[in-house]
Amino acid sequence: MVRMKQLAALIAMLCLCCFAAQPAAAQSILRDAETEALLADISKPIIVAAGLDPASVRVVMIQDPSINAFVAGGQIVYIHSGLIDAADDANEVQGVIAHELGHVVGGHAVFQRDGGYGGVSILSLLLGAAAVAAGSPDAGMGILMAGQRAAIGKYLAFSRGQEASADAAGVRFLNKAGISGRGMLEFFKKLENLQYRYGVYSSDPDVDPFAQTHPMSADRIATLTQDLTAAPAWSKRDTPEMLDRFKRIQAKLRGYVNEPKDTLRTYPPRDQSVYAHYARAYAYHKGGFPEQAAAETDALIKAKPDDPYFLELQGQIMLEAGDPKGALVPLRKATEETHYQPLIATTFGHALVATEDPANLAEAEKVLKQAVARDNENPFAWFNLGTVYERKGDEPRTALATAERANLMGDAGTALMSSRAAMAGLPTGSPDWIRAQDIMMVSQTAYEEQKKKGGRR
Helix, strand or coil: CHHHHHHHHHHHHHHHHHHHCCHHHHCEEECCHHHHHHHHHHHHHHHHHCCCCCCCCEEEEEECCCCCEEECCCCEEEEEHHHHHHCCCHHHHHHHHHHHHHHHHHCCCCCCCCCCHHHHHHHHHHHHHHHHHCCCHHHHHHHHHHHHHHHHHHHHHHHHHHHHHHHHHHHHHHHHHCCCCHHHHHHHHHHHHHHHHCCCCCCCCCCCHHHCCCCCHHHHHHHHHHHHHCCHHHHCCCCHHHHHHHHHHHHHHHHHHCCHHHHHHHCCCCCCCHHHHHHHHHHHHHHCCHHHHHHHHHHHHHHCCCCHHHHHHHHHHHHHCCCHHHHHHHHHHHHHHCCCCHHHHHHHHHHHHHCCCHHHHHHHHHHHHHHHHHCCCCHHHHHHHHHHHHHHCCHHHHHHHHHHHHHHCCCHHHHHHHHHHHHHHCCCCCHHHHHHHHHHHHHHHHHHHHHHHHHHC
8 A cells, every 4th residue: 555655656746747847838827917017127137137138038927826936948937926925025026037037048948858857757657557557566666666766866966957057047147137136035035934834954864955856945045145245236125116016916916816805814904005905906806896896996096096007907897897888988098008008908999899889899999909919919809809800790800810819729620710711701812811821821730730649549
């Protein structure tokens, strides 16, 4: 029984290693105009210091309560919502971003498939599973343990080397950008406290530092302190404006992802700060209390009548409460104040469509076309634009919008069928026809791959 439990644990660990190769695909990406603006602003100087193009690097937030961040190939840094929740200020988040950009610049692999530790792990899993299936759990356990020792030993050493390299690169980027490394050290101290909480600390004789994927936090802190504290920017702190922006997005995030009762415990009604109103507005809206949500939003608007993000929230609450016509005023203003920020413009376009007034279709088309032109990766914008075309009787462009949306969502079958329908009705050689052709070709390949995988199961 003990050995079978150990076997199950090893298999689970291997499955987790495989899962870690593509974590973003299995988690929900959180998109918010205000949050994305802050993450772009605080990361830009670090990206430039790293020698990268800010237009090619993205910092994306995913909904996950754990305190983590990662890169998964390419130039995208993924930040867990739990990390934003745990941070004290924007500077701590900058420290994490600098570290992750160290992975990007270093070209570090998340999971090797071609003969590295990944290949050993998969091979040992397959051999061990075959032995168990043949009725020899002891033999299977031996194969798994031998294979895993080699695989994990190689992986852990490889991982620690990459993490140390990313730490050093992050220090260079922060110092070059003139950003204090205080946040990086303070965040590592948070990780060290977590290690203590779970009984994992370097002074424990039962903890093997060579059995960790990352260097022990205490060691990281000691290694980095000298380089960071000696930098001219060490004494810099977040400006009051930056701290305010961070506290705002932290409050709205907590209101959105946490249970309403937890949000109200953190931001009780006696707290009349802007951050508390913001968090409670989302909490009440999430909990299905539109009147209380509206009251909290009214307090925000009273404090800052022209704040586009407060206006966006007011319009969203009105729209989802069944008053799309009333939502048009705040959403139009929010869209104009942000110079047609794509996410806010999409919500405005949705409200125009939701009024079901044919007189609003022209404005909805204009707004939504601008939104997808500036942010082509928003399925909801394509859905609404497709609805506009459908109501106008424009079948080819309805099909093209459907193909765009399906392509973004990984629905190769629908994307293929819709792109073909769009090509059949659009003028040959026109920009829309060429775009439909591009989607058709990509979808054809993806659809055939999906069919092959389905046939092998």
